[in-house]
Amino acid sequence: MLAGQRQSAILEMIAGSGSVRVATLVEEFGVSDMTVRRDLETLARRGLIAKVHGGATLVDGGSTEEPGFVTKSGRQAAEKEAIARHAATMVAPGSAIALSAGTTTWTLARHLVGVPGLTVVTNSIPVSDVFHQFGRPDQTVVVVGGVRTPSNALVGPVAVAALQTLNVDMLVLGVHGMSPRVGFTTPNLLEAETDLALVRAARRLVVVADHTKWGLIGISTIARLEDAGTLIVDSGLSREAREELSEHIDNLVVVEPSASGN
Structure with missing residues (x-):
């Protein structure tokens, strides 16, 4: 799987569940911990996800955003x-x-x-x-x-x-x-x-x-x-x-x- 394809799949996983762990992505895609972290860094730079300890979540819209x-x-x-x-x-x-x-x-x-x-x-x-x-x-x-x-x-x-x-x-x-x-x-x-x-x-x-x-x-x-x-x-x-x-x-x-x- 190419990096872009993998990152799109990661984004879909986060969108579906709200968050994902690095360990889960390593197991899911059969790549290294470092590769997953680079993918998350790329998605975070594009403003599509928010990196947290051990994984990533959907983008937090700001300190005053309150979902229903x-x-x-x-x-x-x-x-x-x-x-x-x-x-x-x-x-x-x-x-x-x-x-x-x-x-x-x-x-x-x-x-x-x-x-x-x-x-x-x-x-x-x-x-x-x-x-x-x-x-x-x-x-x-x-x-x-x-x-x-x-x-x-x-x-x-x-x-x-x-x-x-x-x-x-x-x-x-x-x-x-x-x-x-x-x-x-x-x-x-x-x-x-x-x-x-x-x-x-x-x-x-x-x-x-x-x-x-x-x-x-x-x-x-x-x-x-x-x-x-x-x-x-x-x-x-x-x-x-x-x-x-x-x-x-x-x-x-x-x-x-x-x-x-x-």
Whole structure:
């Protein structure tokens, strides 16, 4: 296969799944690690992909770009499912938790609908819909009001004011990006303010983020890496990134997605 043909195939793979690992491309095309990295460098120079630790992702349109909920829900589905399954094991019956907006927390909600006596605080319309449709009668769901974002989050001063009166045992926070330099970030300024209020309302912070979030930087920081007691990621995250995150976070959990996504 010629280099141009291989690069076109790589681009199709990234477009289909949202990201790809160098090791996967080496196995797929039977070429060296160095050849794959040169291909990724070529595509990145053309502005077609974004290089990240251990692989590449779709181009990040900028620190304020925010894809819609439906668009994001189709990306890294297997990874989000594995992350959500583990996060669900950390939720005790009868506890009060908060779930931020996001497709990973929405996936988690579907694993929590059977937990007895659970109180859920959320600023996510899709998350609240899951509990409304499938939850138990002994569960309580508190939905904060606010201005609706492209990711179906409710944000702004109304949401912040409501959250300032609440206290929960644990917050499970989905993020747009994470970086050692700026921490956990979002591309929406109002959502950052609301997420910060969620962080302050919780005694414990658990962040859920698939490997494509590594190295992405949104315009506003929600929290430092050190603020997370636990970070749950998938095995697509490079070894170098894991080592760097472990320097900042006490409990880094790496989960393995199943081939079927179930």
